[in-house]
Amino acid sequence: MEFLAGGHAEVRITRADVGKRVSVRRLTGGGAGEPTFTDAVGVLTSWDEGVLSITRRNGECVRIEESSLVAAKVVPARRSAATPHGVAPPSSTEPVRRRGPAATARELQQVAARGWPALETERLGEWTMRASGGFTRRANSVLPLGDPGVPLDTALERIGQWYDERGLPAVIVVATGRADTDEELAAALAERGWADERHTRVRISALAPLADAGADTPPGSAGGAPTRVALSREPDADWLALYNRTGEADRNDEAAQNARKVLTGGPSVWFATVHDPDGGTAAIGRLVVDGRWAGFAAVEVAPAARRQGLATLVMAALAERALTEGASAAYLQVEADNTGALAFYDRLGFTDHHGYHYRRARPGGGRH
Template sequence: MEITAGGLLEIRITPADVGERVSVRRVGHRPGGSPEFTDTLGVLTSWNEGVLLITRKNGQTVRIAESSLVAGKVVPPAPARRRGPAASFEELTRVAARSWQPLESEPLGGWVLRASGGFTRRANSVLPLGDPGIPLDDALARVTGWYAERDLPAYVQAATGAAGTQEMLCAELERRGWTAEVSAEVRIGALAPVGDVDAAAAGSVRLTRAPDEEWLARYGKVTDPDLARRMLVEGPSVWFAALPGGRAVGRCVVDGRWAGFAAVTVDPAHRREGLATAVMAALARRALEEGASAAWLQVETDNAGAHALYDGLGFATHHTYHHYRAAA
């Protein structure tokens, strides 16, 4: 908190600081009447009619009455804690979008509406990397109508821990009743250490350019195999990995310096045998041969087992994205 030379707390933020990362302290009262102080760190996404909205890194929006503030200041961006390559939010998001290319897309200003028959939210959601060019309510009405025409729910993919405009969009969606159904971390790391892993089963991994029936069966998220194949093979340079008997599978998209890992799935009967590591090591070696040097992946925030795997391989969180679904 900001403390003066005289030891007093000061409020050094104003509505002009909307979009900045701030730290604030507010005061409340316990049941017995004694004061209780609460600190909040995040992006100031709005300050209207005496109420501040601050969006934390995890996407949660905190409402704070201006009258309860006792201190506040603008703080610098969070220090970089990630290992491996440097990357901007926009670069990573565009690379990720190319790895899950939609069957149909339409621009709306700086937004892209994407549809693919419902296979994966990533290819059936709005990617808002700029201004839609029209008022937000009009843009969201256009979005819900566009997806309704395709008999699909309307989703907007927006991020926290990335950029102020993205976090402001999260807050605006929540204010309008949109619900974050799924949240996932985007993690990055150096590619060479993944390829260097000495996984006993790596030599048995088979690499192909298209998924077969056994691969699709292990992946397990397929209701329309033909649609899934069309989607999964699209990308700059796509590889599929599988261990005999479908014990483990994975997918990697090589795009310039980046190798994107996805769909790493292990037969429950063979977990904790290092099979996921073996699949990723084999894919990483292929990506290194194609000139890639950096790696990225997406993992849902509640997948503790995958977090442990990726921590061990040197991946660190870059930002978190959320799929917001339109209110019914």
């Protein structure tokens, strides 16, 4: 890893580089059996009170004391700069741009869980019980990745008790559709009376073509290029109002607070907003970057602003942001009966990877 400039190591990053992919070298002591320096590469996700947080490609978060930095720099984006029309010229990176992502269902489940983190978790063997005050099924369900460490009926009893204590229904998310998913668990839960609901498709795509998608939007219909999309680290009240799943917009409301915490959680999160000519919120979206993966969610367009290409512009702007942070693959989750959204993401090049659904215990029983 080379940091030298004019023969001297330099720290060439600042707090303004939060959200960028960086390479850092820090002093680690150099005691017996220890290296003098340690290197880390990843997204600089925060820099607060003298501590940097860097998220690596595998989702691991490394905390580094500012005082230990020896050298640091921003890692240039892999993708060449776009032309004014949003289309990158041919370059040596083009084969990477064409190559689609490959992943196991387990990898995507882990990435998606980090990108939509629950406020409270507890392990049960290799399963994770998650709760977030009821805000979304994803953040209030059990993620079963492997063996619960106890017989299934015992696990279900413990799960039921855990969710009862929090005033929430006992729900387990079950992945299906691939050799490495949970068809056996789905069948076992069905036998025990756990009802299925909310069938969803996990879809993936190469990331770079999404960043170019906005170039195909007619300038007259949506007002121009993706520069109309504003990106921020926090959702404002108008963003939350259009998303319409966060309860009351009052920051002091517990439900709204829970929603904000989930929405802003994750390795590197961005919120996109498109304003209409009157200053209203016309379209929104959410992005979380986690290593090579860019997760898209909450893409919504106000009824009066539909059929203008705004959802495409939002996706393109968020994809461009993810590319600058070193991501190369995209994923999202769409309910299986949302035909409009499925058709939209088809046009953007997304394909199905696997599916999942939720299994809920019957009221008053059915846990074992």
